[in-house]
Amino acid sequence: xxxxxxxxxxxxxxxxxxxxxxxxIEDLFPRFLGGAGMGAKFLWDEVxxxxxxxxxxxxxxxxxxPLTGSGLQSCCRFEVTAKSPLTxxxxxxxxGGFWGPELKxxxxxxxxxxxxxxxxxxxWIHDGHAELRPADHLWGSDTVETTARLKExxxxxxxxxxSIGQAGERLVRIxxxxxDEGRTAARTGLGAVMGSKRLKAIITRGKERLQPASKELLxxxxxxxxxxxxxxxxxxxxxxxxxAGGVEGTHAVGxxxxxxxxxxxxxxxxxxxxxxxxxxxxxxxxxxxYACPITCKRDVMVPSGPFxxxxxxxxxxxxxxxxxxGLLNPSLELVAKANHLCTLYGLDTISTGGVIAMAVEAxxxxxxxxxxxxxxxxxWGNAEAHLDLLEQIGRAEGLGKLFGQGVRAAAxxxxxxxxxxAIHTKGLELPYHDPRAHTGLxxxxxxxxxxxxxxxxxxxxxxxxxxxxxxxxxEKTNRFDPSGHVDEVVKTQHVSILVDSLGxxxxxxxxxxxxxxxxxxxxSAVTGTHWTVQSLMSAAERIFQLKRxxxxxxxxxxxxxxLPERVLTLALEGGTGGHLPDLERQLSTYYSLRGWDADGxxxxxxxxxxxxxxxxxALHP
Amino acid sequence: MRLLGELAPEAGRRSLTIRWxxxxxxxxxxxxxxxxxxxxxxxxxxxxxxxxxxVMASLGGVVYDPHWEGSTLVPPEQEVLLLLAMxxx
Numbered sequence: 001x002x003x004x005x006x007x008x009x010x011x012x013x014x015x016x017x018x019x020x021x022x023x024x025i026e027d028l029f030p031r032f033l034g035g036a037g038m039g040a041k042f043l044w045d046e047v048x049x050x051x052x053x054x055x056x057x058x059x060x061x062x063x064x065x066p067l068t069g070s071g072l073q074s075c076c077r078f079e080v081t082a083k084s085p086l087t088x089x090x091x092x093x094x095x096g097g098f099w100g101p102e103l104k105x106x107x108x109x110x111x112x113x114x115x116x117x118x119x120x121x122x123x124w125i126h127d128g129h130a131e132l133r134p135a136d137h138l139w140g141s142d143t144v145e146t147t148a149r150l151k152e153x154x155x156x157x158x159x160x161x162x163s164i165g166q167a168g169e170r171l172v173r174i175x176x177x178x179x180d181e182g183r184t185a186a187r188t189g190l191g192a193v194m195g196s197k198r199l200k201a202i203i204t205r206g207k208e209r210l211q212p213a214s215k216e217l218l219x220x221x222x223x224x225x226x227x228x229x230x231x232x233x234x235x236x237x238x239x240x241x242x243x244a245g246g247v248e249g250t251h252a253v254g255x256x257x258x259x260x261x262x263x264x265x266x267x268x269x270x271x272x273x274x275x276x277x278x279x280x281x282x283x284x285x286x287x288x289x290y291a292c293p294i295t296c297k298r299d300v301m302v303p304s305g306p307f308x309x310x311x312x313x314x315x316x317x318x319x320x321x322x323x324x325x326g327l328l329n330p331s332l333e334l335v336a337k338a339n340h341l342c343t344l345y346g347l348d349t350i351s352t353g354g355v356i357a358m359a360v361e362a363x364x365x366x367x368x369x370x371x372x373x374x375x376x377x378x379x380w381g382n383a384e385a386h387l388d389l390l391e392q393i394g395r396a397e398g399l400g401k402l403f404g405q406g407v408r409a410a411a412x413x414x415x416x417x418x419x420x421x422a423i424h425t426k427g428l429e430l431p432y433h434d435p436r437a438h439t440g441l442x443x444x445x446x447x448x449x450x451x452x453x454x455x456x457x458x459x460x461x462x463x464x465x466x467x468x469x470x471x472x473x474x475e476k477t478n479r480f481d482p483s484g485h486v487d488e489v490v491k492t493q494h495v496s497i498l499v500d501s502l503g504x505x506x507x508x509x510x511x512x513x514x515x516x517x518x519x520x521x522x523x524s525a526v527t528g529t530h531w532t533v534q535s536l537m538s539a540a541e542r543i544f545q546l547k548r549x550x551x552x553x554x555x556x557x558x559x560x561x562x563l564p565e566r567v568l569t570l571a572l573e574g575g576t577g578g579h580l581p582d583l584e585r586q587l588s589t590y591y592s593l594r595g596w597d598a599d600g601x602x603x604x605x606x607x608x609x610x611x612x613x614x615x616x617x618a619l620h621p
Numbered sequence: 622m623r624l625l626g627e628l629a630p631e632a633g634r635r636s637l638t639i640r641w642x643x644x645x646x647x648x649x650x651x652x653x654x655x656x657x658x659x660x661x662x663x664x665x666x667x668x669x670x671x672x673x674x675x676v677m678a679s680l681g682g683v684v685y686d687p688h689w690e691g692s693t694l695v696p697p698e699q700e701v702l703l704l705l706a707m708x709x710x
Contacts, residue, residue, distance in 0.1 A: 233664055233673065237705065249706035252684050253677055265682075464706050465674020465688070476674040476688050575684045 001025050002213040003066035003527040004034075009108045009130050011123060013197050014056060014115030018123070018130040020108070030529070030539070031611060034065035036092060036500035037543040038110065039081025043090065044546055044615070049554035053085035053189075054171060054196035056116045062103070062162075062202070063110040065503025069101030069210060069290065070526045072218065073225045074505040074514065076101055076290035084188040085196075086173040086351070086406050087427035087451050089554045090547055091188035094455075094500050095162075096289040097179045099204060102160040106206030117198040122163075124154055125204040135200040139169060142344035143178040146201055151180075156205045163201035164191045165346030170396040171195055172404040174351035174429075178343055181287070181297075182313025186348035188428060188450050189406075213528025221522045225514055229293055234511030238296040239286070243317035244275030250317070251325070253479070254575025255437035255460070258325045259380060260357035261423050261430075261564070264572025269330040273320050278332050284311055294507060300336045306384065307333040315339040315349075321432030322353020327360060328380040338390060345394030352393060354429030355403040356386050358410060361421045367414060374398045423564045425452035426556070435567055435581045438463050440477070440484045442568075442581035443590050444493065446561040449547040458492035459485060461510045468495065470516045470533040480579045484586035490593050494540035501543060542610045545594075545602050549615045558600040561587060641697045647678055648691030650701065664705060677706040 008023040032041045039061045051057035060082045067075040078100030084091025103111070107128040120135040138146050146163045160180055167175035168191030175191030176184040185191075212218045229235050237245045250256045251270035258266045271277070282302055288295040298314025315323075315335045323329060323338040342349045362368045363378035374392075376385045376399065392400025403410050407422035407429055423430050428451025435442040440459030448456035458466065463479035468491070477485050498519060499506045508514035520531045548556070563583055571578040591598070595606030607616035639653055651672050655662040667673050678685045679702040685693050695701065 231663070233705075234675070246706070249675075249677060249704040252679055252702075252704050253706055254684070267682075478689055479686075577683070 001029065001527060002211065003070065003523075004029070004109050005104055005107050005208070005210070007108050008110050008112060009125065010112045010114065011130070011132070012114050013117040013121070013132070013199060016117065016121075016132055018132060020128070020130070023109070025109070029066065029527070032543060033498070033501035033539055034109070035063050035068070035077070035079040035503050036081070036094070036497060037539070038063040038501070039079050039092060040090070040543055040547045040550065042112065043081055043083070044550050047083055049083065049550060051083060053083040053088065053091075053193060058083050058193060058196075060113040060190065060193050060197065061110060064100045064104055065501055066527055067522060068503030069104040070212060070218070070522070071291055072222065072504070072522045072526070073229065074289070074292040074294065074508050075503050075522075076292060077500070077503045077505060078103070079500055080177060080185040080190050082190055082193045083554070084190070084450070085171070085192050086189035089426060089451070089551045089556055090449050091190055091193070092450050093176060093185035093187045093190050095177075095179060095183055095185040096505060097160070097181055097183045098290045099160040099162050099179050100503065101290045102204045102206055104206070104210060105208045106204045107208060111202065113194075113197055113199060116196065120198045120200050122150060122201040122203065123199065125202065126154075126156070127206055127208070138200050140166060142166065143346050144344060147180045150201055150203045154203060154205070159203050159205040161201055161203045163346070164194050165344055165394065167345040167347050167394045167396070167404070168192055168195035169200075172347070172393060172396050173406050173409070174348045174355065174393070174404060175346050176348045178346050182343045184343070184346070184348065187350065187453070189348070191346045212526045214525045217521065217525035221518055221525055225508070225518055226293070228513040228515070229508065232511055232513045235294055235508065235513050238294050238507060238511070241275030241279055242286070242296050242298045242314070244273075244278055244298070244315065244320055246317055247274040247320060248276075250433075252575050253437050254572065254577070255434050256321050256325050257430075257432050257434050259328055260326060260361045260421060261434070261566050262570065264574030264576055266325055266328070269325060269328065272330040273324040273332060273335065278314070282332055282336055283314065289505070292505065296507060302333045302336050305333065307331065307337040309333070309336045309340045312336075312340045313343060318432050319349040319353070322349050323386065326353045326357045326432065327383075327386055329383045329386065331383060334383045334387075338387060341387065341390055341394065345391075347390075347394055350431050351406065351429040352390060354423055355393065355407055355410065356389055358407045358418070358421045358423070359389060359399065359403050360386070362414065362418050367416050367418055368399070372399065420565060423566065425563060426560055428452050430564070430567070433460055434576065435563065436572060436576040436579055438479045439481060439579070439581040439586075440486070440489050442563060442583045443484050443486055443586035444489050446563055446583060446587065447590060449544070449551055455506065456493055456496050457489045458495060458506070458510060459488050462488055462492065466510050466512060468492070468516060471495070471537060482582045482585065483589065484581065486586055486589045486593060489590065491537075493544060494537050497540040497543050498536055501540070538610070542612060545607060545610060546612060546615060548602055549607065549612070549619055552601050552619060556600065558587070558598065561600055641695070645695045646691060647680075647685055647687050647693045647695060648672065650695055651676060651678070651687055651703070654703070665703075673705070675705050677704045678702070679704065
């Protein structure tokens with residue numbers, strides 16, 4: 001089938017074997033699409049939710065989507081899926097760049113990693129072949145060094161690499177998997193899963209090129225998207241300033257968490273963290289992902305001083321909030337340094353910022369002693385101490401060994417009221433958009449299948465003017481609407497699933513430079529099967545409910561569809577004007593729309609209506 | 622009334638003086654700026670010549686949404702900060 005290679009690479013790390021299998025793509029694609037959808041399907045079929053996330057029974061999946069590497073603008077992405085060691089539920093992380101397309105060019109739609117290798121290894125995939133090679137000499141190396149040495153070792157300077165750093169090796173629960181240019185499949189600790197399997201890296205190189213079923217239709221879509229990208233104000237801002245271009249605007253509306261979510265306004269700090277200032281100071285250039293015209297990625301360098309950083313992948317908005325406003329560090333240089341350290345160690349910047357903020361708040365409150373802190377002076381704005389703790393987290397040493405387990409585990413260990421400082425949902429540290437500024441984020445965070453995630457629905461974008469007319473979202477919504485505009489939450493959760501399953505980027509989508517109709521037409525052109533927006537949304541609902549079903553078996557219930565108390569009860573000055581979200585009201589409406597019972601379990605009829613008869617039988621024996 | 626525009630990237634931080642008038646609303650102010658500064662027009666107004674939904678305005682530190690609160694009266698001697706509230710990622 002066009003859009004797919006038709007081959008899956010299965011790797012038995014225990015036995016040290018790799019084998020290519022033809023997979024039933026004609027049956028699976030119409031129902032689960034690819035990417036995140038395939039990850040969910042394989043997780044359901046192959047992984048018991050009760051396994052040890054760091055044990056041999058957990059599996060780690062890398063799946064591309066049918067649009068990955070197709071040549072359609074911004075279609076380069078892939079999904080990583082496993083049981084998360086951080087949350088204990090479905091873990092997934094998405095990544096852009098070039099690795100996903102290269103995997104397809106090497107002949108595979110996805111990689112399934114099983115078991116545990118007795119010794120450190122890396123996986124070399126090239127032109128239809130795959131082999132495991134010793135990686136003892138790389139164990140302990142950071143991701144940048146690993147990438148350079150692997151390319152030299154296999155003799156392919158243009159190969160693409162996904163690797164873990166020391167954090168993944170040492171099973172730090174907030175570890176991610178890093179590509180050869182600093183992008184990270186960051187969230188939910190999948191770097192630790194890879195480390196538990198003693199798999200240091202996957203390096204790929206391929207020369208195949210996939211052909212679309214209809215070149216003519218694909219070219220029509222390409223031209224349409226090109227015209228939509230041109231002169232698009234949002235795309236221009238991304239190109240010039242990256243997502244950091246939104247720092248001051250986001251702060252102004254109260255959407256940028258400050259001081260571990262306790263303060264509503266920090267104007268002087270936000271001004272020193274903006275993408276506009278970055279462009280005048282530490283920015284050295286920008287780069288892009290495969291087939292993407294946006295070039296939102298930053299290159300930065302801090303030549304000297306306490307936060308000296310070599311030329312490297314620069315920070316995005318989330319990272320700026322994590323190490324800047326979250327910790328009261330008004331310094332782009334500091335953020336660049338922290339970002340680079342996270343790349344080297346292979347850490348999720350959102351979670352790392354969140355755990356450090358909790359540590360600082362606990363220390364300032366006297367709940368962590370100086371002895372426990374090992375001499376670190378963990379105060380707000382003490383950047384050097386924050387960086388020291390970051391490095392401890394990366395190496396699982398000292399106080400970092402505790403906080404690298406995530407805020408939920410840290411609070412459980414420390415007790416003494418630190419629970420109120422642990423800002424998470426289902427164990428995943430909250431990203432840096434505030435439900436007090438955009439009430440729809442409340443029910444989205446509470447019900448996102450991997451834990452709190454701003455990317456799982458797009459209502460905060462709809463609050464700022466993004467529209468999706470093909471699915472009835474025609475105008476900007478009121479960000480303080482107490483109902484949380486739950487209908488839009490459900491619809492945009494499905495849109496996000498489509499993005500993560502097909503392999504495209506949500507940035508042009510959110511700025512209306514790539515529409516749902518473009519998605520349907522592009523998929524039709526690539527695969528030769530007919531898709532409409534409606535059929536895409538139906539598939540998305542199926543995938544969402546499948547993920548929820550797996551999570552229900554893993555223990556998710558209404559009581560876990562929650563938000564930190566602080567976010568629900570602490571009214572702030574500044575751009576939120578003291579607004580608070582009404583999560584209970586939103587959840588009741590949401591459950592009704594989803595066809596779930598009072599405890600958040602998808603109903604039998606709901607599942608059967610979308611073709612998940614086997615899932616219905618499992619949840620309702 | 623002085624306006625600070627941190628709006629158009631190519632303009633960077635800029636300052637404009639707009640003559641205040643009785644009954645000046647936030648919505649009217651945005652249109653006056655778009656008329657006065659053609660280079661800012663395409664950032665302030667969308668392709669239908671309506672206020673770009675991402676535009677937000679801070680009046681005296683309080684943030685207003687011109688889309689929902691365009692009838693808000695702008696007082697004299699008021700500093701207004703316009704922002705393009707693009708979300709992060």
